[in-house]
Amino acid sequence: MRLRRRGWPVRGDEATPVPGEGQQEQQVTTPTVYDVADRAGVSIATVSRVYRNPDSVKAKTRERVLAVARELGYVPSGSARGLASRSTGVLGLCFPDYTDPETETAAGDDDDAQVLYADQVIRGMERAARRHGYALLISASLQGGAEQLIGGMAGQVDGFAVLARTVSTEDLDVYSRRLPVVMLAGPREIDRLDHVEVANFDGQRELTRHLVEVHGLTRLAFVGGPEDSPDAEARFQGYQAACRDAGLPAGDEPDLRRAMTRADGREAVQQLAFRPGGLPQGLLFANDQMAVGAMEELISRGVRIPTDVAVTGFDGIPLGRMVRPSLTTVRQPMRRLGETAVELLLRRLADRDRAPESVMLPVSLALRASCGCGDAE
Amino acid sequence: MRLRRRGWPVRGDEATPVPGEGQQEQQVTTPTVYDVADRAGVSIATVSRVYRNPDSVKAKTRERVLAVARELGYVPSGSARGLASRSTGVLGLCFPDYTDPETETAAGDDDDAQVLYADQVIRGMERAARRHGYALLISASLQGGAEQLIGGMAGQVDGFAVLARTVSTEDLDVYSRRLPVVMLAGPREIDRLDHVEVANFDGQRELTRHLVEVHGLTRLAFVGGPEDSPDAEARFQGYQAACRDAGLPAGDEPDLRRAMTRADGREAVQQLAFRPGGLPQGLLFANDQMAVGAMEELISRGVRIPTDVAVTGFDGIPLGRMVRPSLTTVRQPMRRLGETAVELLLRRLADRDRAPESVMLPVSLALRASCGCGDAE
DNA sequence: ATGAAAGCGCTAACAC
DNA sequence: GTGTTAGCGCTTTCAT
DSSP states (O other), X not given: OOOOSTTOOOOSSSSSOOOTTTTTTOOOSOOOHHHHHHHHTXXXXXXXXXXXXXXXXXXXXXXXXXXXXXXXXXXXXXXXXXXXXXXXXXXXXXXXXXXXXXXXXXXXTOGGGGOOHHHHHHHHHHHHHHHTTOEEEEEEEOSSXXXXXXHHHHHHSSEEEEETTSSOHHHHHHHHHHSOEEXXXXXXXXXXXXXXXXXXXXXXXXXXXXXXXXXXXXXXXXXXXXTTOHHHHHHHHHHHHHHHHTTOOOOSSOSEEOOOSHHHHHHHHHHHHTSTTOSOSEEEEXXXXXXXXXXXXXXXXXXXXXXXXXXXXXXXXXXXXXXXXXXXXXXXOHHHHHHHHHHHHHHHHHOTTSOOOEEEEOOEEEOOGGGTOSOOO | OOOOSTTOOOOSSSSSOOOTTTTTTOOOSXXXXXXXXXXXXXXXXXXXXXXXXXXXXXXXXXXXXXXXXXHHTOOOOHHHHHHHHTOOSEEEEEEEOOOOHHHHHHHTTOXXXXXXXXXXXXHHHHHHHHHTTOEEXXXXXXXXXXXXXXXXXXXXXXXXXXXXXXXXHHHHHHHHHHSOEEEESSOOOSTTSEEEEEOHHHHHHHHHHHHHHTTOOOOEEEEEOXXXXXXXXXXXXXXXXXXHHTTOOOOSSXXXXXXXXXXXXXXXXXXXXXXXXXXXXXXXXXXXXXXHHHHHHHHHTTOOTTTTOEEEOSBOOTHHXXXXXXXXXXXXXXXXXXXXXXXXXXXXXXXXXXXXXXXEEOOEEEOOGGGTOSOXX
């Protein structure tokens, strides 16, 4: 026999003589399978079946159970279900808190300028997950501290995706021993993980080549990201390769490294302007946010884009289309990133022993006004 | 004594003599508190404490437990935790699958044009939730069917927000008896719910007044949404009120009702053009998507905006800024919607007996080119 | 087709 | 500070 929680009268053949079904309106505890079973005159197993495998229950019984459930306001507990069945029907996504602090404040009401990378990945994952009957649990890692949250998430999902540089490799190692984890848009980090990456190298090389071959630029500069950002590094290498191919000089290092925010872009312009030789003809940034910041600064200094200097970014954030001149960039297939993550996760869920898989997603150029392409727009 | 699952050797003073700690590398089952406790030589309660309330455990013990946990790859099970503690640390959000099917296909690579309403709400909720130590579970309701998912969500969160018209009132009634639910951007529907709405009426009235007073338009038409969309209705009523105030004619019904997609906007233009008197001077739509569709159609017919016809929307989606002419609209504070939802949810979690609360969020006009304001942009 | 019973992994008293 | 123990609400054999 099973006791009711919170000092409730015990059920069935216990001591205390209970006044029967008298108190139906009194919603005191949240109803459980037991309550429904009791009231419907069936066993808890049958109640469970009604939800998990309706066809295994006689239609009439099923209706009765469902009616009682509705009446009682019964909703199956996801936790209990998860515990008993060892699966939650939820996939997770961890992403860094990308917010450019400046955009945050500067934009004010203009919420919309700010939709970045992560939103698209979320969107892609949500839809793919839903198609397969999963929900999506999302959580940004507040940088520095509270890995608490991602730990919490790890316990609550059947598997999850991590945007690069969100979770420490060490933690990742622990989590990925317990459940499927897929790395998104970075290096795989841990061999056993599945992994989706984006053609950073190819994209940047192609873009650089465009500047050289189509626009005939020869004096270029590349503003990279932190050394520990593999995306930024791969982009730089693409730039490098294109330069070499074209017989142009290209150092072993980006001309400048920055943290990749808008403010960094502005600063970069300042620095570059005072170097011997001044500004280059083409200014390539490792991401769109920096490029946008740079354009702001350049324009405020009276520099004409693209006439005096061509500017390019990488990512394809919406903001890049809204600025004037519109920003030439390399568009990442962010939604597809999310979709691919779901597919990999499900495949691994279906077969834990598959060999780890690595998918590379292609990128495409968005040639717009800031390099001299596109119309006025 | 407690048996191990899956036919594992029993622990401790049981029959089978077990070969001690010999098999450490053999990760066969996912480790639990028991495994950690055993190996660290403490009780499961202590392991639990290390995670829930670290300070209640002696530093040395804590380190030992943590070390073992890391070694074993232990991650606390969210389900078990949720079941035992009756709370999950997760908040939920249900939203309709807003996708404009046309945008979907037409946009092709242009992922970004498509960031709509829901993304912003998600963003706002995610951040607010995270600040309070919660994660966010999201799930769009595939229209017609599979309320399965939202049922699943309901069982897995401590409370959730619902974007209007996503979940049937009937289901909502059941869920909201079990956990806190807040209605977003629609009517409250159920009295006991908390509720956040947006000043649809005020916004549309102000926008209409702008058209009349600033631009001097007198022949207006309003294209509304379905009758059962309270937002669309409130907007229409705001329009109506402004017309009356200005002494202009305004029917009891929108000049046209449509389902609010882009295609609907185009069709609306077709219909209106062939009405006696032809197109009005000002064409107001109940949302941005329709307005954008309408502009496309008008432009393709050689109609000049805003010279011949002024067009306005409602929502403030990013797309509205990208189209030419840029769309005059009423901007909803979508991020704040999400934040407010979290606040209400948490307040109710803290005190289930609070009186239900209803918050109205202000909107603001975005006066752009399609009404004759703003610059060329 | 339905019931009985044994856990799933953890938390929360309550002892010591 | 740490251990014991009784559930949390469900799924799942195994019988019937």
